[in-house]
Every structure is written in structure tokens, then in C-alpha cells.
Amino acid sequence: MSVLVFFGLNIIGDPVYMLVSPDADQEDIDRVIRNLGLDRPILEQYVLFVKGALQGDLGNSFIFGESALGLISRHMGATLELAFTALFLAIAIGIPLGLYAGLYPNRMSSRVIMTSSILGFSLPTFWVGLMMILIFSVQLGWLPSTGRGDTATFLGITSSIFTLNGLSHLILPAANLALLKVSLVIRLTRAGTREGMQQDYIKFARAKGLSTTRVVGVHLLKNILIPIVTVLGLEFGSLIAFSVVTETIFAWPGMGRLLIESILQLDRPVVVAYLMIIVALFVVINLLVDVVYSILDPRVRLKEQGK
């Protein structure tokens, strides 16, 4: 993949003209080109990049001059904060609504929930984002529409969820990013609930005289949580990837917005580094999902110990 991006960006345009002032003379331009190493043949540039990459150096940003990795990791915190908040919203809203709609499929309110979740699936994220800004920021003036608020450090984590101002900035973009996942979790939970409630083990649990709370909260939930966690884990990667759109709309200083800016300015090292990081992130997430999966499902655990 690095090959594709590397050469692709090279074809699109010459970053040098983004860097030098319009009235620079040829000598200035040549100097910049030499500094960036762009005077060498493209193949040689790639070999140099791979050599560096193997030593953990993905090159320096053309624009900012600092290392691409460092630049991205400075922006990563904001993106992760956004993604985790969205994930939390998806679970906290999606599972209760999905359970309700699954347990009482014929109630009017369940139909409303399911229809809304279809809307959540089909409305484009950016449009909903703009509408949210229009309603909550412009019309009602309740919440700020751009940027990240104050941050505070707690237990070694610097995040805006620890300050009121930070939270107020976080709500809109996180809700926007969560929209798709809330819909997904609602549908997954509802389907799991409807299927699960038919199972013999649920009927047996009820025949034991357990309370509905225990039947649903323990017997049902523990079973349907397995597919939900698996899917959500895998979707977490796309949450980070999709944050590009949300970050752009809400001017959220995360790595998604950094990516867009870097692409516009043809800042090749940053774009390449971003993609490499995303790939690594997906690998790590997949591993974590496997671990969580085996914790939740005893049948998987046995296989691993058995052989």
C-alpha cells in the first residue's frame, strides 16, 4: 500500500510550489527541492523511505519540517477521544434501544426506534453534521460548533472530557460520528434479542422463575453481547477512518483533519505515515477483538486451552 500512495501522490503534483512563495526565483526553488530530497529519481526516494521506515522513521513533513510520526501522534489524542466517545455513545444508546425494540417488537415506540435507525443509516454524515451545527449552534446557540475545548489531565490522560468546556465542544462531533454506529448497534441488538428470546435456554431460565431483569440482563445479554462486541470492535477502525469527515466539519484538531490538509498540500510523508498508522491500528484492534471475544465466549476459550 505504501507503494501505491507513495507514487500516486507523486503523480498528482509537485509539493514544492506549495512551499515556496510565488515570487521565489528558480534558485530558491532548486534549494527547496534539494533539501526535501526531491531531486533524486522517484525510485531512489522510495528506497530511502523504506530504509527509514524500517528504522521507525517515516520522514519529515514537507510543510512543518517536523517528523511525520510526531506530527500525527500529537493529533491522535483528539481523534481517539472523539472515536471513543462515539463508541461509548453507540453502546450506551444503541443497546438499550435495541433491547427495547427486540423485546416489544409490536409497540409503536419500537417502530419509531427502528425507523430512526434506518434514517441514521441512510442520511449522509456530513449533512447531519451541518444540520446539527445549524440547529444546536446557530439557531439555539447551546453548543459551540468548532474546535476542541479546554483539556485537563487526569490519571495521565489528557482529554477534554474532564472539563465542562471541553465536553460542550465534544458532544456535537461525537454524536455526529456515533450516528451510524448507534443505528448499527440498535439493529444488531434488536435482531439478537428477537432471536435469543426464542431460544430454549431463555425459556428454561424463565421456567426457573427468574426475574425478567435477570433473564434479559444476564442470560440474554451475555449471549448477544458476543456478536455485538465483535462487530463494534471491527467497526472501531472505521470510526477512526470516518472521523476525517466529522473532524473537517467541526474543525476538530485530530489526525483526520491533518490528513485532509496534508493531502491538499501534497505533504507526502504525512499522508503515507497516516495510512501506515491506520493499518497498524486495524491490526491491533483485530487482535484486541479476538482477545475480548475469547473472554466473552467460553466455547472459544476451551479450544485454545485444549490444544
Place this chain on the structure above:
Amino acid sequence: MTDKVLVTKDLETVFSMRDGDAKAVNGVSLSVGRGEVLGLVGESGSGKSVTGFSIIGLVDAPGRIAKGSIKFQGTELVGMSENDLRALRGNRIAMIFQDPMMTLNPVLRIDTQMLEAILAHRKMPRAQALARCRDVLNLVGIAAPEERLKTYPHELSGGMRQRVAIAIAFLNEPDLIIADEPTTALDVTIQAQIIHEAQKLCRLTGTAMIWITHDLAVVAGIADRIAVMYAGRIVEQGTVDEVIDTPAHPYTVGLLGSVPSANKRGVPLRQIPGMTPNILSLPVGCPFRERCSRADEMCQVEPSRHVVREDRDWFCHHPHIAPDTSEATQ
């Protein structure tokens, strides 16, 4: 008998569906006494399970009890509040299901699933409840209950799982257990062991039991009395000897003819012709009419109950028993 644990009268359970109301249970009257095992026999779809679920109050929508009464130790269960029913379920009335692979929750340990059954009904220190679990596992023939308690269902064999399910049913020493084909999914030797175990426990504790099965051979081995069910009705009742040796209803005769037995070896098994009728489109008159070799015009009128004793009766115009062998009332 006065010490009846359960008496149902004209019980009707109806599933409301798009193409009409399906009477899965259509006027069932039966009773079980203390320590007694009643075998409920019938083909697939005859309404045996729905009868069981009606008694324990777990008929799923779109089904509901439309008519009749279920008296459990003198208390009417039809129309009882969900909370009161829940207090009975698993406590005074327990149920065992057909498929042991499906009845235990796959993601919960055995001890969790046993303890909750006790603690849902009585306050008890955990250690004491655990001791009770071990005792009952021992009773149903599980060796090393201590270790079994710490396992998940998938680590146990089918027979072992069904023993656990039976143990759960016996945990609170219920007055009635409804066993819905609990051995159908198991192989024959295990089946025999489990039947023996369950029978022993009933005698020991005085628990009444309704043993649902489609297998007359099984029921002959465990039951004291038999009720034969067809299309939502009980068509014949009696002691095991009466029903097996001198069956009255042609349907019972048909069921007996399809059971292999040692003294009839070499003789091909007879099949009851035709299919279980769709309960939405039953024939007028006797529901068995279209499959019965004795049917005639009389059978276009629904036969009424022929009572020999309170617990020996049948519904047929032309029973296999000559009329003079019983003092016909009716």
C-alpha cells in the same frame, strides 16, 4: 384420590394467527397426584408441549389460555398475576425440556445456573446453596459434582447436561415437574438411566410428574398412568396396564401397533395411515375420523366422554373394548 397436585379442566390454549385461531390445546382435563407419574403421549404437533407450557404459564404470544382451569394444589393458576406465577415457577412447578444441548445457557457456568434457581426463590447463604447443588447433582448420578459445578455446558456430554437440567428442576423440591420429552435426544442406555433416576427421585420426594413423550415404550417404563393426546384433546386415559393391554381408542391401538416389541418380532410394524391433521382444518366430528379404520357415519358427530372411572375414560363411538366389559355410563 384427594391429594391431587394438579387438576386441569377443559383447558383451551389458542394461538391467534392470520388464518384463524389454532386451538393447540382443546379441552384438556387431566390430573396428577403426589408421587405419581402421568405419561402424556401423542404424535408430534398434538399439543403436548403447549399443554405443559400452559400449566407453567409460559405460553408465548400469540398464544393464550382461552378457557378452562388449572388448579395447582387447590389454587387457580389461570388468570394469576405474572409475579405470583413466577414465584411458583422453578419453585413449586419445574420443567425439563427436550434438547439438553439447548436448555443450558452456553455462556454461564453450571454453578451460576444452579445457584440462581435457588436464590430466585429463597434467601440462603451461598455456601449452603452450593452444598444443596452438590447434593442434588449427586442424586441425579453425577460423580464429582464439585468439578462439574465449575464447568460450562459445552464441556459436558448430552446425557450429563440433561442430568444437570433435571437436577435444576429438583433443586427446590417442587411438587410438580413437567418433563417435556427429556430423553428423546439421548441414546438408549443413557435414556434408560435417566428415566430410572427421575422415577427414583419422584418416589423419594413425592414429586408429581407429567412425562411428555411420543414414545409409548418409554412411557410404559416410567408412568403410573397414561393420557393419550390427539389434535389438542385427550382421547384416552387409564393406568399403564389398561392403556397398553386393553386400549380402547383406535388411535391408541394405532400408536401401540407402531411400537416394536419382543414378542412381535418379524411382524412388520403397522403405521397409522395419514398425517397429523392441521389443527386449523380439523374434520367435523371425531378429529381422528379421516385416519380411522373404524370410522362410520356416527363418527361425524363428535364422540362424548365414556367414563369408566374418574381416571379411566375415552372418546370414541366404536372403542376396541366391547361395551359390556365396562359399566358404560354416559
